[in-house]
Amino acid sequence: MSGVGPTPGLTESQRLNWLRLIRSENVGPATFRDLLRHFGSAGAALEGLPDLVRRAGKPIRIAGLDDAEREMEALAAMGARLVAIGEADYPEWLRAIDAAPPLLAIKGAGAALTGRPMIAIVGARNASVAGRKIAAILARDLGEDGFVIASGLARGIDAAAHDAALSGGTVAAFAGGLDRLYPPEHADLAARIIASGGAHVSEMPYGWEPRARDFPRRNRLVSGMSAGVVVVEAAERSGSLITARLAGIQGRTVFAVPGSPLDPRSTGSNRLIKEGAHLVTAARDVAEIVAPMLGRVIAPPPAWSENDIVEPVTLHTPDEGDRAILVEALGPVPTTIDDIIRFTGLSTPTVQVLLLELDLAGRISRHPGQRVSLID
Incomplete structure (x- = not known):
């Protein structure tokens, strides 16, 4: 896969500001x-936030500078780093999804994330022996065909896929912080992923x-990094179907x-095939x-890199x-912003500013496809 090349990297000061902004309350990727x-x-956004939230x-x-510095130091102490969207180690396919994370905490080899295309393999935690075997074979x-395997380090299919992919390269997405491995019994597998160049x-x-609602967020990283997602044994209403x-x-x-x-562990995966998988x-x-x-x-999304923004949009007060x-x-x-x-009949700048205010106040939810809904 050929890309357009990474955007210029952030300075240390810019990276701290990015971290402060994304760690501030009610500031998600969108x-x-x-x-x-x-x-x-x-x-500039950190300076403008107080006025926006006052109107909201x-x-x-708003995350403080000390908090951001402590997080960066803690990551560095464990051999990890923060990579901004568009920088060299940021997965190329991930940066193109809706609401891609502006910053990723990464531990391990950048080549595993950008050197070759990824395929995700996910499935049941209570997987059968046959399910684990086919996941490992795939x-x-x-890996021998040149793909890196992405998964969520969960029990069952995820673990079988990671373990079998060690020689070819594998990437594990965490639902919590990089220092909060889940499940904890996979500490040895997680260490072997890093030792093998993953x-x-x-x-x-x-x-x-990690909390229950954090796992779908992790799943979107697994699928977003990958060109395709393979589901092996998935029950109805399972996390693997969410990933699909x-x-x-x-x-x-x-x-x-x-x-x-x-x-019953194959009910969901069989249904996927009926529906066109x-x-x-x-x-x-x-x-x-x-x-x-x-x-x-894979074109980089617009207006992500500060170095790409020639002139910011002028904000006004609705x-x-x-x-x-x-x-x-x-x-x-959920309704599209265009609708x-x-x-x-409101102007585009007016709607954009008002949605920012409502978002910061925790009054709206963001959905794929540039859609929003009101939270009761």
Whole structure:
């Protein structure tokens, strides 16, 4: 796969500002990007945040410089680093997804993240012996075909795939901070991933204990880094099906290994095949379908690098009438920003600023496809 090359790296001061901004309360990846586009830099956004949150009517915690410095020092002490989107070690496919993490904490070899294309292998935690065996065969053979294997370091299929891919390269995405391995019994496997030239990645703060809602965020990293996602043994309503759904939203190719209709661990993966996922019985089934995608250029998303922003968008102050119109137009159903602008008659800059205010106040949710919904 050929890319357009990394954007210029951040200075140490810029990296600290990026870290402070993304660690501030109610600032997620989409809000971070909007703030960067409007203010031109993370430093300017940090200066402008107090006024935005004052208008939103709800104070938020803005991460301090000391907090950011401590996190960077703690990561460095464990041999990890923070990589900004567009920099050399940031996974090329990941930077193209909606709400890509502006910063990734990375431990291990950058070559595992950018040197070769990735394929994700995910599946049941309570996997059968047969499921683990086929996951290991696929991981090993895909590695021999030049792919790095991505997964979530979970029990069962994930662990089998990582273990079999050690010689070919593998990347583990964490749901918590890089110092919060889950499950803890995979400490030896995690160490072998690093020793073999693989990598660990996380978008969560150092010291963050993973919670249930953090695992779908991790899953989007697994699928987002990869050209395709292979599902091996997935029950209905499983995390692996969430990964497959996210892969579809991200425009990734979804594959599934067929299983016995009598085994509830294969109900979800069999359904994926019925719904159009590619059936997989060998690594060549994946490689042949993914190969044509690998030569395309993955363009960097606009307005991510401070060095790419020539002139920030001028912010203005909406009046209370505009704010009331926008809030009335929103509801629990995700709506595209373009539709909001069209039906309210408000200008694009007005809607963008008001959505920033509501986002910082914790009143809206962001959804794929530039959609938002109101939180009751």
